[in-house]
Amino acid sequence: MQVFFQTLIGGLSLGAVYALVAMGFSLVYRTMGLVNFAHGDVVMIGAYVASTFYMSAKLPFALAIVAAIVVTGLIGVIIERVLRPLENKDFDLMLIGTIGFGIVLEAVATLIWGATGRAVPSPVPAAPLDIFGIRVRTYNLVVLAIAALAMVALVLFLQRTKRGAAMQAVAMDYEAATAVGIHVGRSNALSFSIGAGLAALGGGLVGPLLYVNASMGGSLGIKGFAAAILGGFGSIPGAILGGLAIGVLDSFSAGHFQGYSDLVTFLVFTVIIMVRPTGVFGERTVNRA
């Protein structure tokens, strides 16, 4: 029983990070119909920038993450600006463009921070809580809370604000949106930069949990992408649910299948997707891809 709950807690903690990554994927997909394959590497840049401000500039951890969100938000704007001429002309090229950006970001990170990576000390030094023999790291509770807050804020933004609704309109019908006076490019740029900001939030938070290096975006990106698909690609609550589900699934399969855990995780994932191709919260508002 203790193993069960401890595994659950461990899975939820990493799952919260996957959820933040998945939200970025979903947002860009929901508003542009595009899968941003550079997203995992934006997470990595976010982790590096946050850790640099936190460790070298000695900023408080929260401020360091805000700084990272600003920096990666700018990167998001740049990616969108470069890809903009392709919007509604060649979608495949845009996809490949995002892959290219991912490779560039990884190379830039290696140039700036070197290839060796760094360990980030935990900003919450308190000892883990002990609840009936189950140990819960205080820092993980912080991560879970931030992921929940980010989800609520994002859903409110998309449903309650004019800009959010405009982003939705662009995704559903590009020409009609233009006709009613929505600046499509600006809307996409905003979605890209919010997506990148979410990536930085995830990356900054995951730094003290893991080890920051230039290739960390790979596995975080894949797990986050899988989480977005599982929850229903494009759905924000789905991304949260998918992230937590992938985290927990990963944790339990690691416990039961040991060396074969990756295989089992993605087998289960494949079966779920075969049974329910649109994911748990599948709404499929977007059909441009």
Add this chain to the structure above:
Amino acid sequence: MHTPRHIRGALIGAAVLTTILATACSAPGKSSTSSSGSGKGPIKIAVVDAQSGQLSSLGHWESNGAKLAVDQWNAKGGINGRKIQLDVFDDQGDPTVGTNLARKIASDGYIAMIGTSESAVTQAMAPILQQEQIPNITSGQADSMVKLGSPFLFLNGPTSTTYDETLAKYVVDTKGIKSIAMITNNGGYGKGEHDAFLASLSKRGVTPLTDQVVTTDQKDFSAALTTIRQKNPQLVFIGSEEVEAGLIVKQARDLGITVPFAGSAPQGTPVFAETAGAANVENTIVSSPYLGNDISDASRTFAAAYKAAYGDDAELHGAKAYDGTSIVLTALKTSNVATGKKLADAIRATKYNGLLGSFAFDSTGVGIFATSIGVISNGKLAAAS
């Protein structure tokens, strides 16, 4: 009799073509003999190591160690008046990239290879290097590499069996600890550690309380560590590379596992200590052939030169690569810059007194058969009392 002009032209053309074809068809490894083996230019040696990815710190230390050795030889005038040219290639810690690089260094005329620091990559490269007759001295330690039986593969340190036999002897025989849990990864290195330590334990009639296997890119170890905590061991054996081992120890402490960990080379590195957190690695037992820079006069000289060259403190992997490179350079000197099989034989015959101890290679390519036991106390690795 006159041969018509066009026929003569065709004959010459055919002759030229045959020569070109013959050159093009000869094995790339053989052409290196003429380009750098007995030639006049620099002696080309390749360093293949992960310069990016999670294992890049290993590759970074190793290429530093190799460069230091080569720079010192070049400063003394090289070998037979020829400079040594050392080029670094990035294998990303990936066996597929490694096999591509093996072909590349063969066709580019490198006569020896230093690296890699990953057993799995070395293992993937070994058949190609054997075919191309390029001697390779690796920092890997998995016994599976030795089992390949390539006469061109050498180790610059002991194998996992030596590391873990020494460790088991200290833990079980000297300290009398018999309740031991194991956690290893399923990569080339982790698997080697798992098998070697398990063999050493069963030789002593000890069965591990639990034997947990994780994947190489796993991030959450709650399930494995909670199982270990429930078994309440006196010691946890860890068989995983620097970063992952650091994460495991960090999470173990958070989960309330307070007993010491024990492992080999990776657990003596600064990356392991930083990832886990300095306080969490106290009392870790490390089996290593190079416990620190203060062990001997040779190690002090090496550490000073390393610090001067790179501004960093030297550690085991740099020292291993320094030893390995020095052995290759010594063999090149004694064999008058031989290549291929002759160079491999010269390396095997080299007796070398290095930072790790006295190297004397046996037929399997292993040159050193002893490690020492160290314990991390106050953040420093020191010889066990």
